[in-house]
């Protein structure tokens with residue numbers, strides 16, 4: 001074998017440890033030039049695009065097999081780290097040099113001689129290349145963990161947010177964040193389906209790359225992602241993020257409740273449709289089946305799907321106009337008399353003032369509860385680190401404690417603003433009840449449906465062409481106390497003694 005026969009080996013992977021390395025073309029150019037100037041006879045060129053941090057590169061192994069078969073006396077490469085970044089491949093090269101199978105290595109920028117000193121130097125080079133990979137992996141992991149602990153989400157910003165590449169922070173996407181909020185608010189009413197959300201997003205220009213509606217999986221991810229109220233999951237663990245939340249934890253919880261009800265519900269979730277606005281509001285009184293709708297000769301008819309367990313159901317069709325009139329009749333008693341509404345709003349205002357005074361002490365109390373949870377979280381982490389608690393139990397308990405903490409923090413912030421958390425929903429209820437009469441009379445079907453869902457929850461049934469259901473609190477209070485009103489002419493709401 002001619003001592004000047006060489007294999008040329010060039011390698012560059014897309015992995016992070018090869019980021020600073022010359023491109024394969026540049027390596028080839030430099031190596032061919034070097035071979036020419038040194039009078040080396042290149043028998044074959046090998047190009048590999050794989051990382052050398054673990055053994056098992058096919059092209060490298062093929063080349064070594066040919067070296068062992070005596071087809072070349074040496075190997076030419078740009079740097080020792082091109083040949084090996086792991087102890088197995090590095091050891092193999094040195095062993096081939098020890099046994100004389102491999103007579104020489106050449107590197108354009110590094111001196112190497114097949115002597116004990118030369119091999120010691122090579123050994124160090126391989127060792128350093130391995131150390132470089134090891135520390136890089138450790139630094140990357142450590143860097144990510146640090147980032148996560150600081151509350152910075154280490155990935156691409158989810159829908160509704162943007163990555164600010166200048167500050168390396170995740171910031172609100174002013175265009176899409178309002179859509180996220182609207183989706184949550186609408187879905188929390190319990191009157192729309194995930195398909196409705198897909199169509200809603202589609203109408204607002206949120207579509208897949210080829211113009212189709214977003215998948216149902218995307219929507220269900222969207223309405224159950226804790227990122228939107230400020231937390232995020234990383235490697236299975238929940239962290240408090242420093243990004244600005246789009247929604248409150250309270251709203252997230254309401255959506256979670258709707259999702260929970262939907263999952264429990266028997267039968268198919270029917271698609272939302274503009275021409276069948278009352279879908280999803282009622283169940284069959286007889287068999288518990290879902291109510292479906294059909295359009296015939298310009299009229300929409302609602303009926304039981306009769307799909308539960310093949311049971312026989314005798315419920316008839318009902319025309320939309322009939323059902324809508326029935327709903328109006330049902331809703332009217334739940335209109336709050338205008339004078340009552342005014343009196344109650346006045347009372348709420350007084351309550352707000354006095355509440356502001358006691359809010360400070362309540363806020364302090366919440367602060368204490370939050371501190372307690374922080375203590376529990378710390379003890380939980382200690383237990384996990386001591387090995388007393390297994391990982392699954394730790395992750396579950398941590399996520400739950402963090403959720404409780406977030407809820408308390410929101411309450412504390414509300415208190416700091418001087419407003420008890422029940423006042424806002426109560427005020428909203430008064431306003432909704434005040435408008436109920438108007439909606440019952442002149443509202444759209446969608447408005448009636450939203451109101452009916454507020455008043456009756458998900459207990460509304462269709463029985464012999466009539467809707468039936470009992471009101472939830474505090475709506476039921478209006479019937480018990482005859483506080484309802486009736487609409488008289490065009491003058492608006494007029495209080496009456498009783499509208500029963």
Ligand SMILES: [Zn+2]
Pocket residue numbers: 284285286287288289304305306313314315
């Ligand atoms: Zn039925």
